[in-house]
Amino acid sequence: MSKKPHKERPIMLLLDSLGRRWSLRIIWELQDGPAKFRALRSACDGVSPSVLNKRISELRKLGFVEKTDGGYGLTRDGESLAERLRKLDRWARRWDKRRQG
Amino acid sequence: MSKKPHKERPIMLLLDSLGRRWSLRIIWELQDGPAKFRALRSACDGVSPSVLNKRISELRKLGFVEKTDGGYGLTRDGESLAERLRKLDRWARRWDKRRQG
DNA sequence: AGGTTTTGCTACACTTTTGGTAGCGTAGAT
DNA sequence: ATCTACGCTACCAAAAGTGTAGCAAAACCT
Structure with a gap:
């Protein structure tokens, strides 16, 4: 036990917020x-x-x-999250190969 | 250029599927x-x-x-994805500290 | 075998979220 | 003044999610 209640955990906030349509995609599209x-x-x-x-x-x-002056951009944290998405991207490709040969 | 159209890329499939309510959460809850x-x-x-x-x-x-015999469980790929979520969890805690001190 | 529990899951009406289009108000260029 | 591009709001339709009740099948007891 000794776990914090779910709702207080940062990961839950993330899973909830990013588990909404377009959230992750937006960050993905802003990475460049x-x-x-x-x-x-x-x-x-x-x-x-x-x-x-x-x-x-x-x-x-x-x-x-x-x-930003060029429109909407990623913050430091945003960039950091985007980096995680790029890793997920690489993972996803391997996963896809496994799936359909 | 030379990028595949978005819809064919595995990452897009993931961002779309996992960017739905409860998808990520379910994997999170099955990790144990x-x-x-x-x-x-x-x-x-x-x-x-x-x-x-x-x-x-x-x-x-x-x-x-x-x-599985014990109910619903993660596959190999599911475990692998869950591992990524655990990493995201650690990231989220650091991010949270940065946010609210 | 008969009865109770537990299970996965469907049905249904309701609320919330998202989609799609039109277009406003501001700002800068001509 | 006009034109263009901009961020964004309003509006309604469609889709997705919520909440509750409850069924059929399997598992568990005598």
């Missing part, structure tokens, strides 16, 4: 540099602006995204 | 061993059985979860 609202939107398969705006607010509140 | 449907359900804050069932099917199709 800042993007403006509309550009980011079309990079994310044309996600609706209302949702995009909501996600951006959430990600800013979590400290992953910030407004 | 198999769990039966109802136990898993209450571990996941009482997620509704319809959604849980849908998620389990998806995760099984992706090859992360399988039916």
Whole structure:
């Protein structure tokens, strides 16, 4: 036992926030540099602006995204998270090979 | 250029599937061993059985979860993904400290 | 065998979230 | 003044998720 209640654990906050549509994708799309609202939107398969705006607010509140002069960009933490996504990307490729030969 | 279209890339499949509610959480909750449907359900804050069932099917199709004698458990790939989540957990704690001191 | 429990899971009505389109208000360039 | 690009809001439709009740099958007891 001696575990903190789930809701207080940072990982739970992450699993919950990032387990929402477009959250991870947005970070993924920002990894190569800042993007403006509309550009980011079309990079994310044309996600609706209302949702995009909501996600951006959430990600800013979590400290992953910030407004820069070139549009929206990743913060230090955002970059760090993006790096984890790149590792996941490599993992995903191996996983995919295993799946379908 | 020379990038594959997004939809064909494994990472996109992952970002899309795991970017759904409870997907990551389910894997997280299964990391300590198999769990039966109802136990898993209450571990996941009482997620509704319809959604849980849908998620389990998806995760099984992706090859992360399988039916074992003790309930639902992680496959090799599932374990591997769970290991990544544990790393994310450690990362999340550092991130949390940075945020709120 | 008969009865109780436990199990995975479906059905259904309801709420929340997301999708899709139109377009406003501001700012800068012409 | 006009045009363009911008972030973003409003609106409604569609999809996804919630919450509760409960069924059918299997497992567990006498």
